[in-house]
Amino acid sequence: MPVPTITDVAKKAGVSLSTASDILNGKLKATPATAARVREAARELGYRPNALARRLRMRKAEAFGLVVPYRRPLFSSALLTDLLAGIQAEQQATGRNLVLAAGRYDQPGEVYGGDLVESRAVDGLIVIGTRESYGRDAGRDVRELRRLSCPVVWLHVYEGQEPVDRVARAGPDAGEEVLRHFAARGYASVGRLTNRINRAPGERPEFEPFRKRLEPLGLVSRPEWQGGGEAFDGAAFHAAMELLRRPAGERPRALLCEGDDLAVAALQAALGLGLRVPQDLALASTNNLSLSQSAAVPLTTAGAPASELGRAAVRRLMELIERPDQAPQTVEVPGGLIVRAST
Amino acid sequence: MPVPTITDVAKKAGVSLSTASDILNGKLKATPATAARVREAARELGYRPNALARRLRMRKAEAFGLVVPYRRPLFSSALLTDLLAGIQAEQQATGRNLVLAAGRYDQPGEVYGGDLVESRAVDGLIVIGTRESYGRDAGRDVRELRRLSCPVVWLHVYEGQEPVDRVARAGPDAGEEVLRHFAARGYASVGRLTNRINRAPGERPEFEPFRKRLEPLGLVSRPEWQGGGEAFDGAAFHAAMELLRRPAGERPRALLCEGDDLAVAALQAALGLGLRVPQDLALASTNNLSLSQSAAVPLTTAGAPASELGRAAVRRLMELIERPDQAPQTVEVPGGLIVRAST
DNA sequence: TTGTATGCGTTATCAA
DNA sequence: TTGATAACGCATACAA
Numbered sequence: 163m164p165v166p167t168i169t170d171v172a173k174k175a176g177v178s179l180s181t182a183s184d185i186l187n188g189k190l191k192a193t194p195a196t197a198a199r200v201r202e203a204a205r206e207l208g209y210r211p212n213a214l215a216r217r218l219r220m221r222k223a224e225a226f227g228l229v230v231p232y233r234r235p236l237f238s239s240a241l242l243t244d245l246l247a248g249i250q251a252e253q254q255a256t257g258r259n260l261v262l263a264a265g266r267y268d269q270p271g272e273v274y275g276g277d278l279v280e281s282r283a284v285d286g287l288i289v290i291g292t293r294e295s296y297g298r299d300a301g302r303d304v305r306e307l308r309r310l311s312c313p314v315v316w317l318h319v320y321e322g323q324e325p326v327d328r329v330a331r332a333g334p335d336a337g338e339e340v341l342r343h344f345a346a347r348g349y350a351s352v353g354r355l356t357n358r359i360n361r362a363p364g365e366r367p368e369f370e371p372f373r374k375r376l377e378p379l380g381l382v383s384r385p386e387w388q389g390g391g392e393a394f395d396g397a398a399f400h401a402a403m404e405l406l407r408r409p410a411g412e413r414p415r416a417l418l419c420e421g422d423d424l425a426v427a428a429l430q431a432a433l434g435l436g437l438r439v440p441q442d443l444a445l446a447s448t449n450n451l452s453l454s455q456s457a458a459v460p461l462t463t464a465g466a467p468a469s470e471l472g473r474a475a476v477r478r479l480m481e482l483i484e485r486p487d488q489a490p491q492t493v494e495v496p497g498g499l500i501v502r503a504s505t
Numbered sequence: 506m507p508v509p510t511i512t513d514v515a516k517k518a519g520v521s522l523s524t525a526s527d528i529l530n531g532k533l534k535a536t537p538a539t540a541a542r543v544r545e546a547a548r549e550l551g552y553r554p555n556a557l558a559r560r561l562r563m564r565k566a567e568a569f570g571l572v573v574p575y576r577r578p579l580f581s582s583a584l585l586t587d588l589l590a591g592i593q594a595e596q597q598a599t600g601r602n603l604v605l606a607a608g609r610y611d612q613p614g615e616v617y618g619g620d621l622v623e624s625r626a627v628d629g630l631i632v633i634g635t636r637e638s639y640g641r642d643a644g645r646d647v648r649e650l651r652r653l654s655c656p657v658v659w660l661h662v663y664e665g666q667e668p669v670d671r672v673a674r675a676g677p678d679a680g681e682e683v684l685r686h687f688a689a690r691g692y693a694s695v696g697r698l699t700n701r702i703n704r705a706p707g708e709r710p711e712f713e714p715f716r717k718r719l720e721p722l723g724l725v726s727r728p729e730w731q732g733g734g735e736a737f738d739g740a741a742f743h744a745a746m747e748l749l750r751r752p753a754g755e756r757p758r759a760l761l762c763e764g765d766d767l768a769v770a771a772l773q774a775a776l777g778l779g780l781r782v783p784q785d786l787a788l789a790s791t792n793n794l795s796l797s798q799s800a801a802v803p804l805t806t807a808g809a810p811a812s813e814l815g816r817a818a819v820r821r822l823m824e825l826i827e828r829p830d831q832a833p834q835t836v837e838v839p840g841g842l843i844v845r846a847s848t
Numbered sequence: 849t850t851g852t853a854t855g856c857g858t859t860a861t862c863a864a
Numbered sequence: 865t866t867g868a869t870a871a872c873g874c875a876t877a878c879a880a
Contacts, residue, residue: 167873178851183875196850213624214561215873218856223557225604243586250605259626261568262593262603281556282508282857283602399801430801433776458742458773510857521867526859536865558857561872625873 166207175203186211225259226479227284229275240393240423241468244451245290245317248472256480263287279312286313286479313482317475325490327482329475332494336448336465337418338375339499343462344416345379347505349444352376353387353405353414355398355424387414393423402431406443416444416505422451425461429504433458445504450497462505466497509550518546529554568602569822570627572618583736583766584811587794588633588660591815599823606630622655629656629822656825660818668833670825672818675837679791679808680761681718682842686805687759688722690848692787695719696730696748696757698741698767730757736766745774749786759787759848765794768804772847776801788847793840805848809840 172182177196183189185200203209217223228249230242253260261284263275275287287307304324307314316328333339344352356367369385376383389405391397406413406428419425425447429439437443439459446462447454452469454461478493515525520539527533528543546552560566571592573585596603604627606618618630632650647667650657659671676682687695699710712728719726732748734740749756749771762768768790772782780786782802789805790797795812797804821836 168875169873179874180852180876181850184850187875189875210620210623212561212873213626214557214566215856216875218555218557218561218858218872219874219876221856253605259621260605262596262605277553278602280553283556393799399799427801430773430776433773434801436779456736456742456770458770458777511859512857523859523861523868524866527866530859532859533865539865555857558872559859561856561874562858562860564872 166209168209168211170207171200171204171209174207175200221282223283223285224257225261225284226253226286226288226476226483227261227263227275227278229263229287229289240426240451240453241421241449242290244449244468245472247452248467248469249288249476250472251469252473252476256476258285258480276307276310279310285483286315288315288317288475288479290317313479313486315475315479315482317471327478327488327490327492329471329478329493329495331466331471332496333498336450336497337420339464340418340446340448340462341375341379341381343446343464343499343501343505344418344444345381347416347444349416349505350381351387351414351416352381352383353389353417354383355389355391355402355405355417355419355428357390357392357398357421357424383414391424393421393427398424398427399431402428403435406431406435406437410442413443416446419445419447420449422447422449422454422457422461422463425463425504426453426457429457429459429461440503440505450500454500454502457504459504460502462500462502464497464499466495470495470497509552511552511554513550514543514547514552517550518543564625566626566628567600568604568627569596569629569631569819569826570604570606570618570621572606572630572632583769583794583796584764584792585633587792587811588815590795591810591812592631592819593815594812595816595819599819601628601823619650619653622653628826629658631658631660631818631822633660656822656829658818658822658825660814670821670831670833670835672814672821672836672838674809674814675839676841679793679840680763682807683761683789683791683805684718684722684724686789686807686842686844686848687761687787688724690759690787692759692848693724694730694757694759695724695726696732696760697726698732698734698745698748698760698762698771700733700735700741700764700767726757734767736764736770741767741770742774745771746778749774749778749780753785756786759789762788762790763792765790765792765797765800765804765806768806768847769796769800772800772802772804783846783848793843797843797845800847802847803845805843805845807840807842809838813838813840 168182168186169179172179175182175196177200181196182200185197186204213224250260261278263278275289278284279287289307304326314327316326341352354367354372367388367390369388372388373383387405389401391401417428419428425445428445432439432443432445439445445459446464448464450463450465450467454463474493474495482488511525511529512522515522518525518539520543524533524539525543528536528540529547533540556567593603604621606621618632621627622630630650644667647669657670659669684695697710697715710731710733712731715731716726730748732744734744736742760771762771768788771788775782775786775788782788788802789807791807793806793808793810797806817836817838825831
């Protein structure tokens, strides 16, 4: 017998199948001698329950899926890295398995993880994304996944109409907090680095909405002080260079970066141009990633730590798996402004 | 019937269980009318085979595990990020599921993934690590995992005595290539930034072995030009600052960084100190990570791309799962020196 | 307290 | 070509 089953254990211990099962699962009140014999037999045989059989019988996969319908290679962003770290850490505590949803990132219309659910390989799904990665299709994606009638938690993502279980940052908008901080510090002119990826390359983010946010705080900006691009391909760095390569009066006093990885790119650019941070340029960002601590100049950042968002998503999913028929709920993770050397 | 089984499909199509199964699996030669009826019934019912039942019957998990016995939080290093990206990309092609091994990273002695294998949740394992993360326990870990008699591919890791299936870089040592490049460029004095984590904080890497490598190339160094630390917690950055904060004659002309993330940290430090790269300081690293392209100054790097190592590991594992009784083999991934602006 | 019988949803075997 | 039946390994209702 190459790999022992519970039947082998029972046989060796001289008890019946169900007795062995009960004892090994702690379902039996007391059986001093028998229990010891069964446990001993299991140990000697090196018995390990077959997870597949157990799951089939229990009608539970004891696993959850992780969906990353990103439009670029998985794991390439610093935000994802932190989210994953949190999810991984919390998952270890659950004893469940974590299955990565196989899906091509280059097909924006498709929602992944459905096959995982339909084939009963997982009990629930955590969907990672950003508002930007979905754009106007977010509602469709949500409806599609809801059709599965399986627990789904949306992570750091969706702020549309449909009620979904999701994890979000608590409190005021992180960008708002940063701007208020800028105002308090007396940084009157503010630029902005953003990463939304639905924009064409080179296309600037809309200026007017941003200006409207600055107005009540007494801050000013200019259209050419906006820049957009991802950190991973160097676009953010170049956008920052473009933005900062202006004479002292022509560039912003402070830069709001929508994402700590963008702030790191901006920091590199600033240092490369000989600007001192924060004396010549103040920098702050909105994702509260772990890398914000280890930047050349530690970064001021706002919002709940991304890894905590990941943890919260796992916890919420476990709740939903336990008691599936709950009303959709938004779990809020607290987090405020962390002031570091960059401002 | 909330979720239809193949029995439901068979019933609806008016055929037997086994007929339906055979047709849906393409095992039946030809059955023009019946086949159509069965397929139609499956479609109407929205039938999806239960992966758990299938796997139990087939005695195959149709999944593989990914073990990361790192001593710090998973996903926190740029190397891991690239490896994972490659693994993820290739895994999508296999149709198998990718299960992350639940294991605490802070217990160095333990090898993870064993429970995944023993509970038959996966058909094989990819173990990620670095030489450094194992130290002298690598041999024990290998033996422990071999006891499972299940396909295991060691990724980017192990260079010990025991024959194991592993993926490695082809060709000359990447560090060697970088040093030769330094010599060719005429950078006579060379420093070194390393990340091996088995060293106590503040402890310098051994100098003598490094000096011996430099000698035949006509390069020189000094003990105080060595620095060690991880990138993710800022230690590498500070080590680099320490190292570069010396007057022109007292610091190395070029810096070999063992990992592109260390090179980025060094780059930030150099720029922060007002050094021009490569005019004042040349930088090159050894991991060939994707981030080497997007650094403030694009980095010269050597070695096979990390993502390719990940892909190769998955491919090799699939081979081993198909035909398990092969002799251990080292898959070599080609890669050379990529010269960019930093040298 | 322990044993017997049954089913979870498949695929495989073999007879019809 | 099709269908009945037997596993796969486990957990559990129920009988003893």
